[in-house]
Amino acid sequence: MVDNVIPKSLDEALEHLAKGDYQIINGGTDLMVKNRAWSETRLDFKKNMLYVRSLEALDYIKRENNVLRIGATTSLESLLYHEHVPSVMKECLHLFASPAIRNMATLSGNIGNASPAGDGLLITYLLDGVIVLVNAEGVRKVRINDYVKGPGTTDRRSDEMIKEIQLHDDAFDYTVFNKVGGRASDSISKTSFAGAVRHEKGIIKDIRIAIGAVAATVIKDKSVEHMLRGQSIHQLKEKIPQILEAYEPHIQPIDDQRSNRSYRKKVAMNLLEAFLRQIASKE
Amino acid sequence: MKTIDFILNGKPIRSELSADRRFLDVLRKELGLTGAKEGCGEGECGACSVLLDGKIVQSCILPLASVDGKTVMTIEGYKKTKKFKAIETAFLKEGASQCGICTPGMVMATEYLLKNNPAPSYDEIRHGLSGNLCRCTGYNMIFNAIRRAAKEGEGLW
Numbered sequence: 001m002v003d004n005v006i007p008k009s010l011d012e013a014l015e016h017l018a019k020g021d022y023q024i025i026n027g028g029t030d031l032m033v034k035n036r037a038w039s040e041t042r043l044d045f046k047k048n049m050l051y052v053r054s055l056e057a058l059d060y061i062k063r064e065n066n067v068l069r070i071g072a073t074t075s076l077e078s079l080l081y082h083e084h085v086p087s088v089m090k091e092c093l094h095l096f097a098s099p100a101i102r103n104m105a106t107l108s109g110n111i112g113n114a115s116p117a118g119d120g121l122l123i124t125y126l127l128d129g130v131i132v133l134v135n136a137e138g139v140r141k142v143r144i145n146d147y148v149k150g151p152g153t154t155d156r157r158s159d160e161m162i163k164e165i166q167l168h169d170d171a172f173d174y175t176v177f178n179k180v181g182g183r184a185s186d187s188i189s190k191t192s193f194a195g196a197v198r199h200e201k202g203i204i205k206d207i208r209i210a211i212g213a214v215a216a217t218v219i220k221d222k223s224v225e226h227m228l229r230g231q232s233i234h235q236l237k238e239k240i241p242q243i244l245e246a247y248e249p250h251i252q253p254i255d256d257q258r259s260n261r262s263y264r265k266k267v268a269m270n271l272l273e274a275f276l277r278q279i280a281s282k283e
Numbered sequence: 284m285k286t287i288d289f290i291l292n293g294k295p296i297r298s299e300l301s302a303d304r305r306f307l308d309v310l311r312k313e314l315g316l317t318g319a320k321e322g323c324g325e326g327e328c329g330a331c332s333v334l335l336d337g338k339i340v341q342s343c344i345l346p347l348a349s350v351d352g353k354t355v356m357t358i359e360g361y362k363k364t365k366k367f368k369a370i371e372t373a374f375l376k377e378g379a380s381q382c383g384i385c386t387p388g389m390v391m392a393t394e395y396l397l398k399n400n401p402a403p404s405y406d407e408i409r410h411g412l413s414g415n416l417c418r419c420t421g422y423n424m425i426f427n428a429i430r431r432a433a434k435e436g437e438g439l440w
Contacts, residue, residue: 004302006287006348025346032305032344033325040312043303043346051302051348077338098414099395101326103338104345 003048010057010134010163013050017159018136022050024161026073027104029097030113053104058163061085068127068167072108076120079107088175088196089167092123095179108162114148117189117213117258119179121148125218126194126210127167134163141166148217170206172196174279178271182258189213190259193271197279202232209275214253214268221247237280240273247272289350291316292360302348307331309347310357318358318387322416329415332388333357339395341414358387366394369436370428379428381419388415393429401440402433 005022007013016022023045025031035044052058058071063084070079079085080093080102096119097105110120111131121144129144133156140160147155156162175196181187192212198205207228211219224246228236236243253264287298291314300309310316310333319342322330326344333342334356335349361367370393373379380386389412396403396411403411408426417425433440 002303004348006285006302006351025348028346028349029326029344032346036324039321039324040308042301043305045303049303049348051346053349054351054353075338094410098329099392099411100329100332100339100341100414103335103340104349 002045004051005049006051007055010055013052013055013161014134014136014159016050017161020048021158023047024050024052024112026053026106026109026112027075028053029101029105030109030115052161053106066169068169070107070165070167072162072164073106075103076105076107077102086127086167086169086172086175088126088172088177088194089123091175091177092119092179092194095177096120107165111144111147111165112154112156112162114150114152114154114217115188116151116215116217117192118218119189119192119212122192122194122210122212122218123177124165124167125220126196126208127169128208129168130166131162132164132166133157133160135160139163145220150216170196170198172198172206174282176275176278180267180271188258191253191264191267191271193268193275195272195275199233199279199282202234202283204228204231204233204236204279207279209247209272211247211251211268211272214251214264216252219247219250221250233279233283236276237283240276240280243276244269244273287347287351289352290354292356298347300347302346302351304347305343306333306345306347306350306355307342310342316357316359320384320387322384322388327414327416328385329388329392330385332391332415334361334391334395337395337398339392339414358390361390361394366397366436366439369439370394370432373428373432373435374425377424377428377431379420379424385415385417385419389417389425393432396429397433397436397440401437403429405430 037044058073060071061082062069107120110118131142131147133140178193180191194210197207253261255261320330322328324343326341331343392415408429
């Protein structure tokens with residue numbers, strides 16, 4: 001029989017994590033489905049459970065200049081209606097799931113799941129997220145690309161939990177979020193794409209590109225982004241074929257019940273090209 | 284014995300059940316409240332919708348642990364309100380309920396939508412109800428009913 005713990009404070013949660021092996025459950029919108037049993041039977045949880053969703057101390061949204069700090073138990077619905085949350089993230093949240101799911105689900109849970117198709121993960125990559133982990137000893141910060149190791153695997157140690165997510169926003173001039181799924185909201189993405197650009201006097205100051213559900217984790221190629229910074233929009237326009245070529249080998253989707261490899265690859269490449277052509281049109 | 288305490292439709296409840304029970308089962312099996320229905324059992328269809336601290340959630344994927352210290356309203360409690368009457372009347376006039384399985388969830392989703400947006404556009408209604416599936420009406424009657432409820436119940440929300 002598994003042990004169920006509902007900690008009343010973060011310290012209490014960390015004490016349990018320090019001494020035992022617990023599965024952390026936040027909003028539960030994924031874990032309750034993954035461990036689903038038949039109606040009126042017990043859930044199929046294999047481990048001791050630590051229910052953190054009601055920890056109010058971690059329910060916050062703060063902004064310090066370009067950094068948006070999101071507490072681990074903040075709901076997606078709170079984010080959707082918060083003044084500090086950037087528009088590209090709101091576009092994503094709007095299509096993320098239904099209001100009922102958004103009320104329970106959290107960004108930290110979506111990151112903790114580390115599904116290659118996680119919409120929240122895509123935005124966390126786009127905004128160069130940093131995961132703040134905490135254990136009884138203190139905090140540790142890990143960049144999102146180091147945090148996610150593969151589908152369902154992360155850098156989190158068993159005595160740690162996510163305390164906060166820090167997103168690095170910019171005064172973007174143009175952003176795009178595309179989700180390709182079987183249903184407008186409430187579906188798991190077949191492919192997803194997010195892009196953001198800031199330009200001044202025809203020069204690209206900041207550009208970010210994230211592509212989801214087409215590889216073991218979200219694709220975000222910092223080397224291409226760095227290469228494009230400082231270039232003119234005209235130069236970008238001329239480099240579109242090279243940029244597409246740079247991303248092409250990273251896009252390695254799978255066949256599954258939601259979609260297939262060739263469709264996903266084609267759509268992901270089209271979304272990338274459309275984003276680049278939109279920037280080029282601003283010349 | 285660790286207990287889970289919450290307010291259900293205005294009444295305090297102390298539960299000694301395991302925290303990993305699905306809240307939908309607690310409602311239907313333990314408390315005899317069968318208004319919330321089980322459709323898909325995985326948070327996709329909205330038939331099991333209830334309000335948790337005034338916010339719509341799917342009770343089939345809600346562990347009992349998550350209601351500890353909170354306030355829950357189900358269709359049985361909501362039925363006693365004036366707002367429900369306005370929604371009920373609008374649903375009847377528009378023929379927005381046929382087999383009725385999705386209706387309690389549709390009503391809870393309508394309440395959550397109108398509480399946050401008393402005069403929603405057609406598109407906002409569609410988005411507000413995006414987590415609720417209906418296999419009978421084809422949705423238009425439901426969306427029209429919500430528009431009617433917002434109009435005829437003006438001032439209630």
